[in-house]
Amino acid sequence: MESQKTLARDEKTNKKVKYEFPKDFWWGSASSAPQMEGASREDGKGMSIWDYWYEKEPERFFNGIGPDIATDFYHRYKEDVRMMKEIGHNSFRTSISWSRLIPNGVGKINSKAVDFYNDMIDELIANGIEPFINLFHFDMPLELQKIGGWENREVVDAYVEYAKTCFELFGDKVKIWFTYNEPIVPAEAGYLYGVHYPNIVDFKRAIQVAYNTIVAQAKAIKVFKELQIKNGKIGVILNLSPVYPRSNHPADVKAAKIADLFFNRSFLDPSVKGKFPRELVDLLREYNLLPYTEEEDKELIRDNKVDILGVNYYQPKRVKAKEHLPNPYSPIMPEWFFDYYEMPGRRMNIYRGWEIYEKGIYDLLKRLKDEYGNITCFVSENGMGVQDEERFLQNGIIQDDYRIEFIKGHLKWIHKAIMEGCNVKGYHLWTFIDNWSWTNAYKNRYGFISLDLKTRNRTMKKSAYWMKEVSKNNGFND
Numbered sequence: 001m002e003s004q005k006t007l008a009r010d011e012k013t014n015k016k017v018k019y020e021f022p023k024d025f026w027w028g029s030a031s032s033a034p035q036m037e038g039a040s041r042e043d044g045k046g047m048s049i050w051d052y053w054y055e056k057e058p059e060r061f062f063n064g065i066g067p068d069i070a071t072d073f074y075h076r077y078k079e080d081v082r083m084m085k086e087i088g089h090n091s092f093r094t095s096i097s098w099s100r101l102i103p104n105g106v107g108k109i110n111s112k113a114v115d116f117y118n119d120m121i122d123e124l125i126a127n128g129i130e131p132f133i134n135l136f137h138f139d140m141p142l143e144l145q146k147i148g149g150w151e152n153r154e155v156v157d158a159y160v161e162y163a164k165t166c167f168e169l170f171g172d173k174v175k176i177w178f179t180y181n182e183p184i185v186p187a188e189a190g191y192l193y194g195v196h197y198p199n200i201v202d203f204k205r206a207i208q209v210a211y212n213t214i215v216a217q218a219k220a221i222k223v224f225k226e227l228q229i230k231n232g233k234i235g236v237i238l239n240l241s242p243v244y245p246r247s248n249h250p251a252d253v254k255a256a257k258i259a260d261l262f263f264n265r266s267f268l269d270p271s272v273k274g275k276f277p278r279e280l281v282d283l284l285r286e287y288n289l290l291p292y293t294e295e296e297d298k299e300l301i302r303d304n305k306v307d308i309l310g311v312n313y314y315q316p317k318r319v320k321a322k323e324h325l326p327n328p329y330s331p332i333m334p335e336w337f338f339d340y341y342e343m344p345g346r347r348m349n350i351y352r353g354w355e356i357y358e359k360g361i362y363d364l365l366k367r368l369k370d371e372y373g374n375i376t377c378f379v380s381e382n383g384m385g386v387q388d389e390e391r392f393l394q395n396g397i398i399q400d401d402y403r404i405e406f407i408k409g410h411l412k413w414i415h416k417a418i419m420e421g422c423n424v425k426g427y428h429l430w431t432f433i434d435n436w437s438w439t440n441a442y443k444n445r446y447g448f449i450s451l452d453l454k455t456r457n458r459t460m461k462k463s464a465y466w467m468k469e470v471s472k473n474n475g476f477n478d
Helices: 002-012 049-056 073-086 111-126 153-170 184-191 203-227 250-273 278-286 297-303 359-371 401-419 462-473
Strands: 018-020 026-030 091-095 130-134 176-181 233-239 243-245 308-312 317-320 377-381 424-430 449-451 458-460 475-477
Touching: 018 401, 026 130, 026 377, 026 462, 073 111, 073 458, 091 424, 111 130, 111 153, 153 176, 153 203, 176 203, 176 308, 184 203, 184 233, 184 250, 203 233, 203 250, 203 297, 233 250, 233 377, 243 250, 250 278, 250 317, 308 359, 359 377, 359 401, 401 424, 401 462, 401 475, 462 475
Parallel strands: 026 091, 026 424, 091 130, 130 176, 176 233, 233 308, 243 317, 308 377, 377 424
Antiparallel strands: 018 475, 449 458
């Protein structure tokens, strides 16, 4: 606490403050197979739901750009890894494409995919970059979606077999694994709000998808433990948002608690505590929304919790009590229980439509310390998407000072959390290079590295040079 007091005094006297981070802090970035690799029809890769949806409805994707080429990481990973090293990465998170490794989701393993992932992982390690490998990033193999995707317990078993295959193939090299990135997204985007494939709006089906995802995670963790990977850790990456009520009025506070149950605790509690929140179960029962379960699930989830937690943070949620009763003839949705609230004077990323609130990451990390056993965690995504960044091009470099200020603002609050005892091990920006982003394609750019869509040439932005110094010095002065 003394160092934090000193920091505060220095701020008052307008002297430069040094924000120094713990030894071996993870500096790096995050991406995923479907957003970087490209080569979507090469070397025996099977189709994912994204390949299929783009083939059927390309007009849904910004400027009609799909995942077929992405950043061409599949062919250019050596170049990219060299650039990661150049800008000071000591860690990098990506995912394995289930439909590349096992083209039909079950059955035969694609040997060319095994070669690619082995070579890519070796390249990272050879350059002093710890590979953080995620098993699933929204990209369900099409053949498994045809039988219901996460709604089907057969797919749960297929995922567990896929996870085991990955652990056995790459566990001698990869020590930090993740079951999913943002597992709530396939449930809410694909089955609740109708913005991802399969484009369904059905709260009860979304809940079943979410529940089965948690069961699959617990089963995969059980397998991971049984394999006894030396020095291995397995976790999950969750997109968490602190939920702030409009006021301290009991109705606003209740609305915020319900939003928190749906969007944070639904995955956080079973992953870290090994059980679902009683309040959530009671609410779902009241509205006849409970999922189908099997007898052994409860014990399975209880006994197979994560070792490490990745926290993706972009913006807070602000809510208030409902101003009008929901239409009883409309489909039941989470927003039956609260309204969103736009705080006057809030700072915005106008390109993404998201509030910028750096203190939110501190509030999340403190909560993990106080309510979740101070689990080992790291900021696994944080970033600022901006349209038409070419406007800021000067002397061949995109002058993304806005991104530097965004990162710096969040790192200050992360540093404060660490000084107050939070078990935070690293910071990964979303993302390394401007990558393909689902239906938004390349609408917003997030990378340290600029991508030319015509040539796929890579150019470092100003933020990349800045991050190189941050990593080198394990912190920064401000």
